[in-house]
Amino acid sequence: MDMRAKVNAVLKQAMKDKDAERVSTLRLINAAIKDKDIAARGAGDDEAQGCGDGDVLAILGKMTKQRQESARAYEEGGRLDLAERERREIEVIEEFLPKQLDEDEVSKAIGTAISATGAQSIRDMGKVMGELKSRYTGQMDFGKVGPMVKDRLCQAAPGQC
Known part of the structure; x- marks a missing residue:
């Protein structure tokens, strides 16, 4: 199963489970993937069927890094509630990333x-x-x-x- 299909399957299950926070994060992932697809089409890559698994992994890695930076900034600003929300989003995103090398x-x-x-x-x-x-x-x-x-x-x- 490719990454896009895996994200969509997990999104459907989260919707059935009525897990609003998880659904929100998964929709953000889908939006980022679609943005990448649109950018590829805009770059004149007509043969592209959309971004592949490597592109999706890069998107997920970037999203994780952004949320880590945001969580750090929120902690420094004393907004622990927002920092915790960013960490929960990281957990959802990391489900789709392969194991990090030591x-x-x-x-x-x-x-x-x-x-x-x-x-x-x-x-x-x-x-x-x-x-x-x-x-x-x-x-x-x-x-x-x-x-x-x-x-x-x-x-x-x-x-x-």
């Missing part, structure tokens, strides 16, 4: 990607990141992985960093 798994994935791309210097960082994104979308935070890749490539060719 630090050791991320390190191994970086090493594998460097080997697979033949990266030897910092100039090859884009290739390595592209390889990681193609294999591990939704499984790692690429904002944190980027500096790790850079460090690893700088260790391999210290004169170029």
